[in-house]
Amino acid sequence: MAVYTEVSDEELKTFINRYDVGELLSYKGIAEGVENSNFFVQTSQLPYILTLYEKRVNPDDLPFFLGLMEHLSEKGIRCSVPLRDRDGRALQTLAGRPAALFTFLEGMWPRKIAPFHCAELGRAMARMHLAGLDYELTRENNLSVSGWRPLFESCADRADEVRPGLAGMLDRELTFLENNWPDDLPMGVCHADLFPDNVFFRDDAVSGIIDFYFACNDFLVYDLAVCLNAWCFERDRSFNLTKARLMLSNYRKERALSRQEIEALPILARGAAVRFLLTRLYDWLNHPEGAFVQPKDPLEYFAYLSFHQRVSSPSDYGVE
Structure with missing residues (x-):
């Protein structure tokens, strides 16, 4: 428990x-x-x-x-x-x-993600982003690109215990992200941890969002990148284009995405995959004996990152 x-x-x-x-x-x-x-x-x-x-x-x-x-x-x-x-x-x-x-919010989070869940999530996320635009308090995202290398260095010497060559791959990926991360996209309040267990559904519609304890000010489209990883991969770690297309298209019905935001999706998706790979890797290597919670497999996000590294354009995510 x-x-x-x-x-x-x-x-x-x-x-x-x-x-x-x-x-x-x-x-x-x-x-x-x-x-x-x-x-x-x-x-x-x-x-x-x-x-x-x-x-x-x-x-x-x-x-x-x-x-x-x-x-x-x-x-x-x-x-x-x-x-x-x-x-x-x-x-x-x-x-x-x-x-x-x-x-208390009524509803349940979806244990098996269907395409309609992704469509509803897209709408709800866009409305949340618009609602947060005039929130006066701010909080820096301390788990964005500037925070990833220190996290990596804290567990780099043991990363290859999880997968041979993982440390070298992450080092190269971090260098790529640090050199190519965008700096001029629309900003706002992001949830930054919008996983399925943080979104409740009732009667096939979103009934509530919970767990805002990673919320921060960042590129709004970064939240979409997090959700492409968290919602659009199947259990065999294959990418579901239909789910991604529905999420993105329904988001855009509520909040338009600029051309720059769309073009940044591939690198942001890579960065979001690295963020969760690193935090899972840290927890996996520093899991105390007898702890209540079993750490999540970091190699799940290694597979997601491998997919994003092969993406050639935003159309691979179903963006027109």
């Missing part, structure tokens, strides 16, 4: 009593998730989600994340929203950790 910090009954009752949410009836840990401890909380009024922020989350970033969720919700984007207590505070402390209580 992905609960790193346990909460006692009395601690949680005291915490819940700060809010106008009724009486605490029950709670249980949520097994899914990697970064934080999450609990399903049932009160006499409604269900809620309690999140305790663990050591990998910088507390200084929490006002950006929580404020972003409130901002997007006010703009009509369906996302989990932090509740404020009777004193107007969204951020609390519980069991020695920063904590917040959130509204």
Whole structure:
């Protein structure tokens, strides 16, 4: 179970009593998730989600994340929203950790990605990007191209344990990305971690977006690059052109992409693949014995990167 910090009954009752949410009836840990401890909380009024922020989350970033969720919700984007207590505070402390209580979203994330999921995601992502354009707080993407080489160097000496020659390939790829990364594309607030388990569906439509804890200011089209990797490859690691075409075309119905953004897709997709390959590689090599969560296979993203390296133009992603 992905609960790193346990909460006692009395601690949680005291915490819940700060809010106008009724009486605490029950709670249980949520097994899914990697970064934080999450609990399903049932009160006499409604269900809620309690999140305790663990050591990998910088507390200084929490006002950006929580404020972003409130901002997007006010703009009509369906996302989990932090509740404020009777004193107007969204951020609390519980069991020695920063904590917040959130509204509960109906729906389920898709275990098997169908083309219509990608189409709906494209629309929802574009609307989220437009809604975030006037969000006043900013946060740098510390897992963009400038942060990849330090991450690589922290595990380069053991990378070949995962795949022979992996260290050399990553070194060459990072040099290519550093020399070719764009610098003049439209910017805005990106989710930057919009994987299927962070998008809920109900009645074949997106019912909510969760887990904004990698959100940052970056090229908006970078979010699309992340999702080409996360949503458009099959279990045999082949690329599904139909899914990509639907995602991109439905995004463009809500927010137009410039020619420069379209042309940048291949390199951004390579960069997004490297970002998740590196973080998975680090976690794989530094996995503590007895840890709650099994690390994800970094070689999945090695396969995705290999595909993107062969892409000759944006049309390979189904872009007209």
